[in-house]
Amino acid sequence: MSRGxxxxxxxxxxxxxxxxxxxxVRLKGLLREPHWSIAEVTIPLLSLCAYIYMYTMLxxxxxxxxxxxxxxxxxxxxxxxLWGVSAxxxxxxxxxMLQHYMLSPASRLAVLLGxxxxxxxxxxxxxxxxxxxxTLLFPVEYNLLDINALLIVFLxxxxxxxxxxxxxxxxxxxxxxxxxxxADLLQEPIYLFSGIYYPVLSSxxxxxxxxxxxxxxxxxxxxxxxxxxxxxxxxxxxxLLHIVGxxxxxxxxxxxxxxxxxKMEDVSKRHxxxxxxWQ
Amino acid sequence: xxxxGVIRAVxxxxxxxxxxxxxWTNPFVFLTYLIAKPIxxxxxxxxxxxxxxxxxxxxxxxxxxxxxxxxxAVFFIYPATIVISLAYLVHEDRAKYEVLKHVYITxxxxxxxxxxxxxxxAINASVSVAVSLLVxxxxxxxxxxxxxxxxxxxxDYLTLLSSIPLxxxxxxxxxxxLYSINLVTFKLQYSLSEYTTGILFLxxxxxxxxxxxxxxxxxxxxxxxxxxxxxxxxxxLLGYNAHESMAYLLLSTILTIxxxxxxxxxxxxxxxxxxxxxxxxxx
Numbered sequence: 437m438s439r440g441x442x443x444x445x446x447x448x449x450x451x452x453x454x455x456x457x458x459x460x461v462r463l464k465g466l467l468r469e470p471h472w473s474i475a476e477v478t479i480p481l482l483s484l485c486a487y488i489y490m491y492t493m494l495x496x497x498x499x500x501x502x503x504x505x506x507x508x509x510x511x512x513x514x515x516x517x518l519w520g521v522s523a524x525x526x527x528x529x530x531x532x533m534l535q536h537y538m539l540s541p542a543s544r545l546a547v548l549l550g551x552x553x554x555x556x557x558x559x560x561x562x563x564x565x566x567x568x569x570x571t572l573l574f575p576v577e578y579n580l581l582d583i584n585a586l587l588i589v590f591l592x593x594x595x596x597x598x599x600x601x602x603x604x605x606x607x608x609x610x611x612x613x614x615x616x617x618x619a620d621l622l623q624e625p626i627y628l629f630s631g632i633y634y635p636v637l638s639s640x641x642x643x644x645x646x647x648x649x650x651x652x653x654x655x656x657x658x659x660x661x662x663x664x665x666x667x668x669x670x671x672x673x674x675x676l677l678h679i680v681g682x683x684x685x686x687x688x689x690x691x692x693x694x695x696x697x698x699k700m701e702d703v704s705k706r707h708x709x710x711x712x713x714w715q
Numbered sequence: 716x717x718x719x720g721v722i723r724a725v726x727x728x729x730x731x732x733x734x735x736x737x738x739w740t741n742p743f744v745f746l747t748y749l750i751a752k753p754i755x756x757x758x759x760x761x762x763x764x765x766x767x768x769x770x771x772x773x774x775x776x777x778x779x780x781x782x783x784x785x786x787x788a789v790f791f792i793y794p795a796t797i798v799i800s801l802a803y804l805v806h807e808d809r810a811k812y813e814v815l816k817h818v819y820i821t822x823x824x825x826x827x828x829x830x831x832x833x834x835x836x837a838i839n840a841s842v843s844v845a846v847s848l849l850v851x852x853x854x855x856x857x858x859x860x861x862x863x864x865x866x867x868x869x870x871d872y873l874t875l876l877s878s879i880p881l882x883x884x885x886x887x888x889x890x891x892x893l894y895s896i897n898l899v900t901f902k903l904q905y906s907l908s909e910y911t912t913g914i915l916f917l918x919x920x921x922x923x924x925x926x927x928x929x930x931x932x933x934x935x936x937x938x939x940x941x942x943x944x945x946x947x948x949x950x951x952l953l954g955y956n957a958h959e960s961m962a963y964l965l966l967s968t969i970l971t972i973x974x975x976x977x978x979x980x981x982x983x984x985x986x987x988x989x990x991x992x993x994x995x996x997x998x
Binding site: 471475486487489490491500614617634635 | 739740744748751752753755756758759760762763764765766767768769770771773780784902903905906909910913914916917921922923924927928
């Protein structure tokens with residue numbers, strides 16, 4: 437069926453409105469449930485403090501404190517990607533909202549993009565709060581020389597991360613009760629490989645094979661590059677490999693999430709799982 | 716309720732807890748879930764140790780410090796698993812499956828049901844602890860030359876084995892406190908459990924001695940049952956005299972149980988007045 441220019445324009449406007457509406461929920465949630473926002477800043481700080489004390493006990497160089505704080509700040513994004521984007525379609529199914537999305541003329545991708553955009557924005561605020569509080573609590577020093585490189589790396593990391601979240605959201609569409617357990621299972625192993633509390637890519641401890649596996653996670657490239665730029669005073673030329681890696685991940689993850697969403701929606705409809713709760 | 720009835724209610728709680736925690740998937744995936752997450756946590760702590768100690772070039776007490784952090788991370792699985800499981804109980808049973816009101820109108824006490832659910836989590840945690848201890852010690856011994864100074868012949872098995880039910884009793888009581896808070900509130904279950912495990916992880920001497928913390932925060936760490944539980948476990952694994960730590964563990968467990976029972980009774984009466992026991996909306 438051919439579509440006129442007016443139809444495409446209407447579709448675009450509709451889907452942009454959907455992106456805005458879904459992102460708005462995330463931002464409104466900051467004010468409606470302020471204790472969640474406080475918890476999402478305070479809770480990562482507790483484990484962050486524990487690892488800083490552990491490095492202090494080991495008499496590690498002072499930059500390791502800053503490594504932990506930067507890792508802890510970026511951890512907020514992974515939590516949001518996991519629980520706020522990946523598991524979101526599962527929550528929508530549990531609360532009976534998913535069927536309304538399916539009945540509406542809006543693109544499901546626009547719904548996911550809205551969740552991702554809103555989530556990224558409010559998590560950036562939380563992440564900055566973690567960084568600020570961590571910096572106030574411990575005697576850390578930063579050495580930022582190339583702010584443009586930092587912004588490029590940060591934006592690429594966030595785009596790749598939320599692309600991964602959107603891909604997982606499609607997969608989670610098929611899940612029942614296992615969704616929360618799978619999301620739970622994707623926490624500690626990801627912390628382990630992505631180097632939330634220690635350097636991975638620039639460390640001699642890990643083999644090339646481990647580094648290669650860890651590079652599949654956008655957080656690994658992102659945290660490593662941000663630490664190099666923000667703490668070690670490096671410049672764009674030192675993080676070129678990270679930028680290439682993150683760009684590749686963006687190029688793979690975003691189209692994959694679109695394809696997976698269409699596929700999983702089709703499978704869910706065939707298996708009658710879109711409205712099935714508590715299974 | 717007679718003793719037989721209490722035992723039956725606890726056993727039913729364990730059975731139901733086991734079903735809820737495990738029947739969302741096939742046994743292979745569940746076993747993977749049960750061991751992958753704690754192993755990852757333990758290896759993460761071990762790697763922080765390896766990287767931190769390599770960067771600082773400490774030599775003398777390296778294995779002793781590794782023993783301290785490694786065993787802390789492994790045995791912290793007990794409080795983390797039990798507390799999280801009981802903190803989610805109200806959300807699961809009240810809002811999700813809507814069975815909490817049915818539990819309340821049975822002749823059994825809700826406490827026996829909670830104890831049963833807590834024991835089910837403790838059994839799962841025991842599997843995670845055993846596998847993490849084994850896998851973690853193999854990895855760090857083979858790849859990083861970090862051997863645990865534990866000799867099978869010198870372990871004080873009696874103290875070690877008696878510390879576990881004592882610790883589990885304290886952690887179930889802590890879980891009861893969280894259950895009670897969740898009963899009169901809503902939407903707090905995730906943050907409450909994460910706050911509690913985060914605070915316990917920071918203050919209980921899991922990966923560093925609590926005396927490193929500034930006073931009076933260090934004092935809070937010294938009175939927590941988790942701190943004494945980990946002290947007893949470490950001492951008994953090394954075959955040291957753990958009588959003093961054991962006495963503190965016993966005392967802190969009795970105190971936690973007393974506080975939990977009083978607090979729970981108070982919160983339950985508030986819940987009955989406010990009508991929150993059968994509240995449906997959580998989302």
